[in-house]
Amino acid sequence: MTLTDNPVADAIETTAPGTVLSHLHPVGSFEVADHEVPTGREEIWRFTPLKRLRGLHSDAGYGAGATSSTWNTPDGVRIASVDGDEARGLRGVSGLVPNNRFVARVLAEVPSTLLVDVPAELEVTEPIVVDLTGSDASVTEAGHVALRFGAHSRAVVVLNHVGHAALAQVVEVKVGDGAQVSVISLQDWDDDSVHLTHHEATVGRDASYRHVAISFGGSVVRMDSNVSYAGPGGAAELLGLYFADEGQHIEHRLFADHTAPKTKSHVVYKGALQGQGAHTVWVGNVLIRKVAEGIETFEENRNLVLTDGCRADSVPNLEIETGEIEGAGHASATGRFDDEQLFYLRSRGIDEPEARRLVVHGFFNDLIRKIGVPSLQEKLMATVELELAKNVLKDLD
């Protein structure tokens, strides 16, 4: 296993003059015409198989009705599909100013917004689950979701993506001051689906935001998960778990933009890959702006390669504009099964398939426990088990 745990000194070095980091300081615009159609050579598109996106990144028409949404409504929460002025008023509610064409198009062209509105000080105990179910992957569609959490509220929102879809999506999250919020996005699509999604969050003063991305299914899934801070003392935890099979492209890009002092970001993404052509990408960008004194950041990505023929790209990137930071670091590791772990387990009588099962479950377990939604945790354990049955265990039986 190759492992790099880089302290701050190394991190600063990666931001030496001459390296390409300009993509962290884009000039945003709501005007679609201001954004070129990407060619694939741009830093932010270089890993993505554009040809497989069915035009979602460029000028695909947006159909309607192929993806339906249903949800539960806990007391005091408003969940509705809104349009007209109300929908327009929610564009950019997270502070998002589009820096690419698809995001600009979604904000400009999608008539309605799925709004989840949690009033200030409301503590919602049960998870708010929004099921987004696609019925036809040949229809290219787009959606805008706004999650607004009032000051000092507490809530968990699960966006559950299943079925057949070709979806361009923007999810905007506004976390009010002192709120404690989890947003969990599950990509468990069928094999023919394509999903291009941008999650943008602004975290209020002393608020905490946990974002969990879980990607198992779909032909191409690309998610950008960004967070910035509206005031000091905010904390963001960005967690991710992905499992890529034969031919799947799963890409996660993170951006923690430390725009306020005393803020925290903690990123942990773990992935497993199996089967010919399975490709995962993780890009973890952290920007510590001049004002952001006394911040803490740590980001980590680990990949477990289970078979031959897979590729895991892992790119941590830390850009620091102030010397006054509490702590910053990153770790990235991609490796195969650890022979010593397998030997230890097998020396206790555990056969090889079972030993591999234990190691993979163990690899994901810590992360799954952090999600904090027990019903979802159980489901994820079961999903990991199903994924393993496809390849790792099958070959050995």
Next chain:
Amino acid sequence: MSTLEIKDLRVSVDTEDGPKEILKGVTLTIGDGETHAIMGPNGSGKSTLAYSIAGHPKYTITGGTVTLDGEDVLAMSVDQRARAGLFLAMQYPVEVPGVSVSNFLRTAKTAIDGEAPKLRTWVKDVNTALEQLNLDPSFGQRSVNEGFSGGEKKRHEIAQLELLNPHVAILDETDSGLDIDALKVVAEGVNRFRAQEGKGVLLITHYTRILRYITPDYVHVFVNGRIAEQGGPELADQLEAEGYDKYLRVPTGG
């Protein structure tokens, strides 16, 4: 009833400069119910012997045989060896992140016995084993060996020994890094195991200290990949007084 027979075992490891022979013909029989101590200086090949018997993939067997009650151990996979009744308490137990001790122990017990242990007695057995080794019951929830102190790792190995109850146990420097109280606790665990009928023990150690608590039937001095001398427990006292110097000064031929 069990006999572990090692005959003229030769083992090499792959290095950048090609294979390097580490064990140069080791012959040793652990008869039914016997405890053998192997003592030797650093780098003499003690762990290599232990790992080779357990089947670690790093080591290549170039000659000789190992049998357990006549069965060819070297033809078995690592897990088959364990199920046949061999157990290795490792010098450096391996961390397995995210796998809880209780899940690990239950999975291992199920594999060794060929059936899941009865839940009620099993929970009690695990708690007893942990308690006897001075490990808090909360260890069950922790990841295997992760964040354990050196001493906790060693005690966890002996808890496994007691729960899995093999025929023959190989203990690779289980005593090193233990303070005197932990050493006694570990020795008591090994002695409980030995008190059963027909259990064999191969106790690898660098120091004579543990032999005050676990009295061996035979002591072997291991130098440069071979057994240089063997005797009874008195040989340990002699080593304590004189050290390994006299064996190291003997030209090793070749």
